[in-house]
Amino acid sequence: MDIREFDYELPPERIAQIPVDTRDCSRLLAVNRRTGVIEEYLFRNLPQLLRAGDVLVVNDSWVMPARIFGTKVGGGAKIEVLLLEDLGNRQWKVIAQRASRLKKGAEIQFADEVIAEVREILGDGLFELQFFDNGRWDEFLERHGQVPLPPYIHRDGKENAPLDRQRYQTVYAQPVKKLLSAAAPTAGLHFTKDLLDRLRETGVSIVPVTLRVGLDTFLPIRSQAVEEHPMHRERYRISEQSAHAINDARHNGGRVIAVGTTAVRVLESAADTNGQIRAQEAETALFIRPGYSFKAIDGMITNFHLPRSTLIILIAAWLGRERWREVYEEAIRRGFRFYSYGDAMLAW
Numbered sequence: 001m002d003i004r005e006f007d008y009e010l011p012p013e014r015i016a017q018i019p020v021d022t023r024d025c026s027r028l029l030a031v032n033r034r035t036g037v038i039e040e041y042l043f044r045n046l047p048q049l050l051r052a053g054d055v056l057v058v059n060d061s062w063v064m065p066a067r068i069f070g071t072k073v074g075g076g077a078k079i080e081v082l083l084l085e086d087l088g089n090r091q092w093k094v095i096a097q098r099a100s101r102l103k104k105g106a107e108i109q110f111a112d113e114v115i116a117e118v119r120e121i122l123g124d125g126l127f128e129l130q131f132f133d134n135g136r137w138d139e140f141l142e143r144h145g146q147v148p149l150p151p152y153i154h155r156d157g158k159e160n161a162p163l164d165r166q167r168y169q170t171v172y173a174q175p176v177k178k179l180l181s182a183a184a185p186t187a188g189l190h191f192t193k194d195l196l197d198r199l200r201e202t203g204v205s206i207v208p209v210t211l212r213v214g215l216d217t218f219l220p221i222r223s224q225a226v227e228e229h230p231m232h233r234e235r236y237r238i239s240e241q242s243a244h245a246i247n248d249a250r251h252n253g254g255r256v257i258a259v260g261t262t263a264v265r266v267l268e269s270a271a272d273t274n275g276q277i278r279a280q281e282a283e284t285a286l287f288i289r290p291g292y293s294f295k296a297i298d299g300m301i302t303n304f305h306l307p308r309s310t311l312i313i314l315i316a317a318w319l320g321r322e323r324w325r326e327v328y329e330e331a332i333r334r335g336f337r338f339y340s341y342g343d344a345m346l347a348w
Contacts, residue, residue, distance in 0.1 A: 001226040001290065006316060007307045008328055015152050016341035019167045024195045027343040029331055033319065038330055043190040043344055046301075052203025053254035055246055056301075059185040059262045060208040062175040063168060065145025066182045070116065073107040081108070081116070081129070082148055084182050084214050090131040091119065093215075102127065112140045124219065148182050150340055152306075168340070172196070172208065179235060181213035186303045186340045187260035205254075207245045211236040211262040211284075221308055226289060231310065233283040236266045243270075243279040246296075250275065255298035257348070261311050264288070264300055264318075271296035288314045290321045299348030304331055304338040319347060 020026050024044035031038050041049070050056075066083040080097035087093060096102065108116045113134060120128035133140060147164040149155065170188035196206055215232040223229050246256055246267070258264040269284035270277050275295040287310060300318060305311035316324040327345070336343045 003221055003224055003226055003308050005321065006226070006309075006312050008325060010307070010332065010338055014332060014336070014338045014342075016337040016339060016343075017153055018163065019189065019341045022192070023167075023171075023190050024192045026190050027336055028190075029327070029334075029336060029343070029345045031319070031327055031345060031347040033323075033348060036323075038327065040334065044192075044195055046195065046346070047198050047202045047204070049346060050199065050202065050204045050255075050257070053249060053252055054203075054257060055205040055207050055249040055254055056199065056257050056259055057207050057209055057242075057246060057263045057267060058170070058172055058188050058191075058259045059211050059213075059266065060170070060172050060174045061179055061181040061185060061210050061212055061262075062173040063148065063184045063213075064175075064180040064182070065141050065165075066148040067146040068110060068141070068144060070108040070110040070114075072102070073109050073115070075101075077101070079108050082182060084126075085212070086178060086180070087128065090133065090137065092129050092131065093122070094127050094129055095125050095215075096127050097125070099125065099127070110140070111144045112136055114140050126215075150183070152339060153341065172206075174208070174210070176210060179210045179212045179237060181211075183213045184340065185211070185213060185260040185262045187263075187301050187344060189341075190301075190344050191259075205245055205249060207242045209236065209238045209242055209263060209266045211266045213262055216310055221310065226313060229287065229310070231285040231287040233285045234265075235281070235283050236269065237281040238266065238270050238277060238279050240279040243277045246277045255348070256296060257299045257301060257346075258297045259301045261300070261302055261305075261314050264297060264314065267296035268294065288317050290317045292317045294318070299346065301344055301346050303340065303342055303344055304328065304336065306339065315347075 026043045028041045028043045068081050070079050082095040085093040106118045116129040116131045119130050147168050212235045214234050221229045269286050
């Protein structure tokens with residue numbers, strides 16, 4: 001498949017720069033894959049689209065304040081670092097901006113006397129850094145770490161800290177060590193605690209899984225052939241309780257609705273050939289492309305994604321290679337807001 005098949009034109013004004021005032025007041029485009037019918041709702045109307053026995057599977061990963069800024073020791077160059085993966089013992093895999101001249105052994109000075117040494121140069125702007133923090137790591141991140149907003153959200157060099165720290169995090173996120181994320185599972189940003197309570201009252205189960213959102217959220221597809229794109233491994237976890245709840249719902253005729261592409265990848269990675277979910281903690285490099293046979297889900301809630309991304313390719317696998325484009329064009333025609341702080345789609 002040619003990557004150009006997954007391109008589309010989006011007017012810049014359709015890229016959401018800030019979230020709506022109330023999470024569940026975002027818009028929801030409901031797409032019926034069987035009938036082709038497209039309907040429009042507010043996200044808070046979701047309970048009327050689901051039924052008792054359905055299960056919503058959410059990714060409860062916590063977004064850490066992963067963007068930090070330092071200065072190259074001995075050179076003075078400003079370096080922007082995005083923490084991607086905790087390798088243990090204060091070693092991190094990172095993306096570093098303005099770091100083309102960093103060499104192995106170079107040091108970066110951060111605030112609060114935190115220093116990092118370049119241990120490995122991995123290419124594509126990726127490095128392994130060893131941090132030395134005098135036991136002040138958590139305090140340092142809390143004081144100086146910034147929300148890792150995507151580059152299409154513009155803050156003119158300033159973080160909108162109170163807003164972004166609250167809203168670029170789901171209301172059900174859990175700060176579990178080793179499974180902290182460098183980006184939000186954005187389909188979940190639309191839920192409020194009240195909406196979750198109303199869903200439970202209608203008999204819909206809310207079941208958590210965890211996937212650490214990492215590298216492939218930030219790396220574009222550079223190969224012309226989609227199949228040549230290397231997916232990086234991301235760690236996930238499904239508890240015995242969650243696996244049982246999902247399998248029980250399916251056995252009793254309920255629908256499994258994944259909230260976000262990350263939840264889709266967890267479920268499809270953990271499912272056997274009959275769609276049964278196994279409790280596990282593992283890594284996945286699953287790249288879902290058109291032609292993939294879904295085993296574990298009956299629908300998904302997702303935001304509108306970047307062109308030429310692994311996420312839009314997953315959507316094309318679910319909706320169809322031609323149908324996804326029609327849906328996106330309809331969303332643009334209706335004035336939907338796109339990307340992380342944008343509106344949502346329910347496709348089943």
